[in-house]
Amino acid sequence: MTALTDMADLTLEDGIAVITIDNPPVNALSQGVRQGIKDGVEKCLADNAVKAIVLICAGRTFIAGADITEFGGAPKEPGLHETLDRMENADKPIVAAIHGTALGGGLETALCCHFRVCDSGARFGLPEVNLGLLPGAGGTQRLPRVVGAEKALQMMTSGVQIGAEEALATGLVEQIVDTDLRSGAVAFAHEVVASGQPLQRIRDRDDKLQSARGNPGLFDEFRKSIARKTRGFLAPEYNIRCIEAAVNLPFDEGIAVEQKLFMELMSGPQSRAQQYFFFAERQAAKIPDVPRDTPERPINKVGVIGAGTMGGGISMNMANVGIPVIIIETQQEALDRGLGIIRKNYENTAKKGRISADDVETRCGLITGSLDMQDLADCDLVIEAVYESLDLKKEIFTKLDGIVKAGAILASNTSALDINQIAAVTARPESVIGLHFFSPANVMKLLEIVRGDHTAKDVIKTSMSFAKRINKVAALVGVCPGFVGNRILFQRQAQAQQLIMEGALPHQVDKVLVDFGLPMGAFQMSDLAGLDIGWNKQASNGATIRDMLCEADRRGQKTGAGYYDYDENRTPSPSALVEKIILEFSAKDGIDRRVVSDQEILERCIYPMINEGAKILEEGIAIRASDIDVVWVYGYGWPLYRGGPMHYADSIGLDQIVATLRKYAEATGDATFEPAPLMVKLAEAGQGFSSL
Known part of the structure; x- marks a missing residue:
């Protein structure tokens, strides 16, 4: 065996x-790998004893992509x-032997070999689009x-x-x-040499391109088919253009x-x-004060209290990965309805071919x-998922404390309430934590994990690992009203309400936010959630626009009307009645309505969110600015191509954010626009949140 580099060696059989690549954990195309392949090929071409070359990888996978740590640095x-x-133009056959995954630059490397073989578990892909890129080493031209x-x-x-089977069928x-x-x-490789097969350079082939050349509408039809999913992203369109070039150009x-x-x-x-x-x-996933070797508590059975939308969705997460779940309700009718919806959801998924019968x-x-909470006694984790009432949650946790076995984790799905107050009613506050799932809980990837003042480190470690086990992305946050996600959302919703009082209308505000890249606007979100969440019919006196809408039975999509009118397909359209109500409220408050620009809407909805994020960091509610971004991308649909609110702030410049907030503070007299001290400090130092 000859060492080519510390990441590659060469043997002759x-x-x-x-040529064996050994660059754990995923054999990324680091400089040592590239050098090893090039030097190895050149040695083999110069050695008359070598008739063919096999490129293979040690460890659990073939080359799984580029070395992303080299991005942005000087080329090596x-x-x-x-x-x-050098590989493609070699005059001796090169065979790629693929196991694990051949992804990105790894697949591009394999495509420059003359032949490819794999084991039955191999997988292949060009996932650069997920990093806002396209394959940059010929993959866009060779794969088609x-x-x-x-x-x-x-x-x-x-x-x-x-x-592997599909790769074989397609000729990959x-x-x-x-x-x-x-x-x-x-x-x-011996068979190739013995048969004298000509070397197959993919660049010289065009037989698989003929059907596309005969179908000029292919690309436009494909663009239309993915338009909704890829809205706002540049990379999918650029990938399409490259494939068009492969079809139409040398x-x-x-x-x-x-x-x-x-x-x-790039x-x-x-x-x-x-x-x-x-x-x-x-x-x-990295929690600074929780050591990696912290032991975890076993979770083999889960209890869920509440069979409603959230409870049912939460339970599905467990069943999806093989964990037994028991759901507790107070009425048989509610329990039957919840279990029925779960079955219907699974049957609909099966109809789409995503799971089997x-x-x-x-x-x-x-x-x-079950209707009996005593049946939770042997659960390792119990998640309370009832409606947002602190008194009700405290009552439930008091009962749980006397039922569930020692060492079990007691979790609340609350989206805003004080976990410390909930934990205080138990004799085991160290075992209490918040597990805030996002609706629909069986679909949304985010799990906001809320640590209380007394939550034990092994409970945090277990919860973070459990999130990964049920295919969620976890972000650890501290206790405050709304935690991270909803606390920031409150600021946007408040500004949206104020803007319609000053001169904008709901559809204008929502259009600005959707054009920015969010999946829906502030008022669309309210209609979807239901305007009557937290609304008390008996206490309502028409004091707010929301009160007026709920009193008129305009409670959102579920009643066919809210801030918008909805047709039978739940398609929204601006409402003349809502506009009349808004104008009346503005007049009653003595507000002279004016034309509000789209730029003002964007700044007043987005910049207070960033400002609140800065306050959250100051208070230690979030560990990192990037954790806030994870919450907002996965929990609220912040456009991935803008990186999250804190990254977006850095891309604009914190000095500009601070100046704009101060402008609105002076113009409106609203103290919520006053920039957070942390953001002012960073702006004055010419730094961003990424420097923290």
Whole structure:
């Protein structure tokens, strides 16, 4: 064996050279890997004893992508293009032997080999779109030549991976090796040499492109099919343009298009935001004061109190990963209704082909119901998911404390209430934590984990690990009204209400927020949630616009009317009645209505959110600015290509945010615009939240 670099070595087996990459954990294309491949290929080409080359990886995977830590830094030689060109233009066969995942630059490396074999568990993909990029080492030009333009469009605009069988069917690999991959790849290389097969350079192929050339409407039709999902993102469109170039231009001209568009994305704000968020999500899992070796409490059975929308959705998360769940209700009718909705949800998922009929029965079989809280006695985790009443939650936790076994975790799904007050009614405040799921709980990825003053570190560690186990992204936060997500949301909603009093209308405010990239506006969100949440019919006296709407039975989408009028498909349209109510309220308060610009709407809705985020950081409610961004991207649909409110603030400049807030504070007399001291300090130092 010859060491090529500290990440690659070379062995010769009966005329077949084997270059092995060993760069744990995922064999990323670091400088040492690129150098090892290039040097290894050159050694083999110069050695008459070498008849063919096998490229294989040690560890659990083939090359799973570029080394993202090199992004933005000075290029390190050799570049990936140089390395891949040396492979593709070799005059001896190179066989890629693939296990685990061949992703991004890893798949591009495999595409520059003359042949590809894999084991049955291998997966393949070009996920660069998820970082706001496109494959920049020829992948946009080679993949369509192998799998066809339609399949390349699907893979590259979504980042979706395909398995070994599909790779074989599309021609991406020549063979699935059923035996040992290394020996199978060496045997395949011997067959290639013995048969005298010509070397297959993918760049020279165009047979798989012919159908696309004969279908000029293919690309526009595809754009329409993904328009809603990719709204606002540049990278999917740029990937499409590259595949168009592969179909319509010679290879080298297509590569030139790829390079031009890659550099535009790489230097643009969207890719910076998406790369930032890639690391932010991973950073959120690290809790500075909870050591990695902190023991975890076992969770083998979960109890959920409440079979409503939240309780049912929470329970589905457990059943989806094989954890038995018992749901507690106070009335049989409510329990039956909740269990029925869960089954219906699973059956609808099965109809869409996402799970099998057997999966439906297995998951429903893991969820049982009861009217007796004593049945929670043997649960390892109990999650309370009743409506937002502190008194009710305290009553439930008092009972739980006397029922559930020692060592069990008691959690509340509250979205805003004080976890410390809830914990105080128990004899085990160290075992109490907030697990704030977002609706619909079986769909939304965020889990806001709320630590109380006395929550034990092993409970925090267990909860963070449990979130990952049920396929959630967790962010740890502290106790305050609304925690992180809703506390920031309150600021936006308050400004939206004020803006319609001063001269804007709901549809104008919402359009600005949707154009910014949010999935819906402030008033659309209110209508979806229901205007009557927290509204008391008996106490209502028409004091607010919301009171007036609820009193008129305009309670949101569920009643067909709220801030908007809704048709039978729940499509909103501006309401003349709501406009009349708003104008009357403005007049009653002595407000002279004026034209409110879109820019003012955007600044007054977004900048107070950022300001509240700064206060949250000052108070230690969030560990990092990036954790706030994780909450808002996964919990509220903040556009990923803007990175989250705190990253967005940094991209604008905190000095500009501070100056604009002060302008509105002076113009409105509203103290909520007064910039947070932390943000002022950072702005004066020329720094951003990322410096913390």
